[in-house]
Amino acid sequence: MDFELTEDQQLIRESAAQFAQTYCEPEAAEIDRTHKFPMETWKKMSSAGSGLNEVNHLEKYGGGGLDPISEMIIIEELSKASLTHGAIYALLSHGFPTFIEKFGTEEQKEKYIKPVIQNGYIGGFCLTEPDAGSDARSIKTKSVKDGDYYILNGTKCFITAGNIADALLIVAKADENAGENGYNGFIVEKETNGLSIGKIESKMGIRALPTAEIILQDVKVHRSCMLGGENGVGQMLRYALGALDAARIGTGAQALGVAQSAYEKALQYSGERVQFGRSINRNQGIKWYLAEMAAKLDMARLLVYRAAWLEQEGKPFSKEAAMAKLYASKFGREIVNLALQIHGGLGYMNDYPLERMYRDIKITEIYEGSSEIMKAVIASNIIKKDKR
Numbered sequence: 597m598d599f600e601l602t603e604d605q606q607l608i609r610e611s612a613a614q615f616a617q618t619y620c621e622p623e624a625a626e627i628d629r630t631h632k633f634p635m636e637t638w639k640k641m642s643s644a645g646s647g648l649n650e651v652n653h654l655e656k657y658g659g660g661g662l663d664p665i666s667e668m669i670i671i672e673e674l675s676k677a678s679l680t681h682g683a684i685y686a687l688l689s690h691g692f693p694t695f696i697e698k699f700g701t702e703e704q705k706e707k708y709i710k711p712v713i714q715n716g717y718i719g720g721f722c723l724t725e726p727d728a729g730s731d732a733r734s735i736k737t738k739s740v741k742d743g744d745y746y747i748l749n750g751t752k753c754f755i756t757a758g759n760i761a762d763a764l765l766i767v768a769k770a771d772e773n774a775g776e777n778g779y780n781g782f783i784v785e786k787e788t789n790g791l792s793i794g795k796i797e798s799k800m801g802i803r804a805l806p807t808a809e810i811i812l813q814d815v816k817v818h819r820s821c822m823l824g825g826e827n828g829v830g831q832m833l834r835y836a837l838g839a840l841d842a843a844r845i846g847t848g849a850q851a852l853g854v855a856q857s858a859y860e861k862a863l864q865y866s867g868e869r870v871q872f873g874r875s876i877n878r879n880q881g882i883k884w885y886l887a888e889m890a891a892k893l894d895m896a897r898l899l900v901y902r903a904a905w906l907e908q909e910g911k912p913f914s915k916e917a918a919m920a921k922l923y924a925s926k927f928g929r930e931i932v933n934l935a936l937q938i939h940g941g942l943g944y945m946n947d948y949p950l951e952r953m954y955r956d957i958k959i960t961e962i963y964e965g966s967s968e969i970m971k972a973v974i975a976s977n978i979i980k981k982d983k984r
Contacts, residue, residue: 605666608651612670615646616677624678627804628952633760634804635716638684642716649689649713653697657709664842664904668849672900675853679956680802682853686846687756687805688712692719694842695765696783699835701825704783708763720761722752722810723836729754730969732767732833737812739768739780746822748782748815751794758808759793762786765823766812767832774830781823781832790815801956841917842907843964848900848920851928851960854953855896858935859889861950866938876938885934892927900924915977922970925960932957 601609619637627634641648652667653659667690675682693712696704696719711717728734737750748768758764763785771778784791794809822828823835863886866877876882899920906913936943936950943950961967 601665601669605663605669608666609669609673611646612648612673613676615640615648616674616681620674620677620681624680625947625949625952627678627680631798631803631806633757633806634681634684637681638688638718639716641685641689642712642714648685652690653693653709653713657697657705658714659709662908664845664907665901668845668900668904671846671849672853672856675850676857679850679854679953679959680804682850683756683802683805683959686843686850688718690846691721691756691843692761692763692765695721695781695823695835695839698839699781699824699828699831701820701827703820704823704825708783711762717763718757718761720755720757720764720810721836722755722758722764722766724754725751726753730966732836733776735767735769735779737766737768739770739782741770742816744819745816746780746782746819748784748790748812748817750812752810752812753795754797755808755810757806758810759796759806764791764810766810767836770830776833777830779831779833779836780829781835782817783821783823784812784815784817788815788817799959801952801959840964841914844917844921844970845900845903845907845913847960847964848896848903848917848924851921851924851957852893852896852900854957854960855889855893855924855928855931858932858950858953859886859893862886862889862935862938882938885938889931889934892931896920896924896927915974918965918970918973918977921960921964922967922974925957925967928960929957 619640623634640646647660648670650658650660651670652663655661671682671686674685693709696708712719723732725735725737727736740747748766750768763783766782766784768780769778770780790813792811794811797807799807823832866882867875869876903913903916903920906916932953936954939950942948945951
C-alpha cells in the first residue's frame with residue numbers, strides 16, 4: 597500500500613494551507629463573534645487565483661478533474677484554520693454542484709456548475725424537515741404535477757446557507773405509495789414566487805455559516821427544473837442518500853483538520869508552560885494525553901483517506917465513509933477536549949481559539965448523518981455481507 601501523496605496533491609496541500617493562513621485564520625474569531633458569512637473569502641475560493649473550488653469537478657464544467665483525496669486535503673487544511681471555512685468549502689463547493697454534476701441534465705450542468713466553482717454562486721440542499729431529520733423518508737414537503745409544472749408546498753429546516761443561497765435543491769415527496777421511488781428534486785432559484793426564508797438559527801458553533809428555515813407556499817417550477825429532468829422522476833431520495841456517502845468523508849476531514857490544529861497547539865503549549873519548575877509536557881499525565889491524541893489523529897486520518905481513495909477508485913465506500921465520519925468526529929472531539937484541558941483556564945477563555953474549536957467540532961457528530969446513523973449504516977453493510 598502506498599500512503600504517499602502525489603506531487604500534485606502535495607502542491608494542493610501547500611496551496612490550501614497558505615490560503616487558510618492568509619484568509620481564513622485571521623478572520624475566524626471575528627466571524628464567529630459577528631455570525632457574518634465571509635463572502636469575500638468564499639469568492640476568493642472561487643477565483644482563478646486559488647482554484648480551490650475547481651478540485652474534484654470535471655474539467656468540462658470548469659473543474660480540475662475528479663480527485664476526492666485532494667478535496668479532503670483542502671477541507672482538512674481549511675478546517676485547521678477554522679471549521680467554518682472548512683465547512684463552507686465542503687458544503688458549498690461540493691454539495692449543490694456535485695448533485696447537479698452527478699445527476700443533473702446537461703443543461704443544468706452548464707447552467708449551475710461553473711458559476712459555483714468559478715464565481716461564488718451559492719446553492720443549498722434542502723432535505724431536513726422538522727419531523728424528518730435522520731429519517732429522510734418521512735419528509736412532508738409535497739410536489740404535485742400540474743401540466744408542465746410542479747407545485748411545491750412544505751417547510752425545510754436547518755438548511756445550510758439557505759438565507760444567502762442563489763438557488764436551492766428541494767427534495768419533495770411525489771407519491772406516498774412508491775417507497776424510495778416516490779421523491780423528486782427541484783432546483784428552485786431564490787426569486788421564485790412562494791419561496792421565503794423563515795427562522796435563522798443561532799448556533800453553538802460554525803456561527804458564520806448560516807442555517808435557515810425555508811418555506812414553500814405554492815411554489816411553481818417548470819419540469820425542466822427537476823434534477824435530472826424526466827429521468828429524475830421519483831429518484832431524488834436515491835440521489836440524496838448516494839451523495840451523502842461522499843459528504844460524510846468530507847465531514848470526517850473537517851473534524852480531522854480541527855483536531856490536528858488542537859493537537860499542535862497543545863503540543864506547543866505543553867512545552868512552553870512551566871509549572872513546579874519544569875514544562876508540563878514532562879509530566880507523565882500530559883505525555884499520555886499527547887500520545888493518545890497523536891494515535892487518534894493517525895487512526896482518523898487513515899479512515900478518512902482510505903474512504904476517499906475508495907471513492908477515487910470507483911469502489912464501494914458507503915461503509916468506509918460512515919466509519920471515517922463516525923471515528924474522525926468522535927476522536928476529533930476527544931482531541932479538542934484534551935487540548936483544552938492541557939491549556940487549563942486559558943483554553944476556556946473565548947479570546948483563545950480552543951474555546952471556539954470546542955464549540956465548532958461538535959457539529960461533525962451531528963450533520964450529514966448523526967453518529968448513531970453512521971453505526972446503523974456500518975451495521976447494515978456488514979450484515980448484508982454475512983447472510984448466514
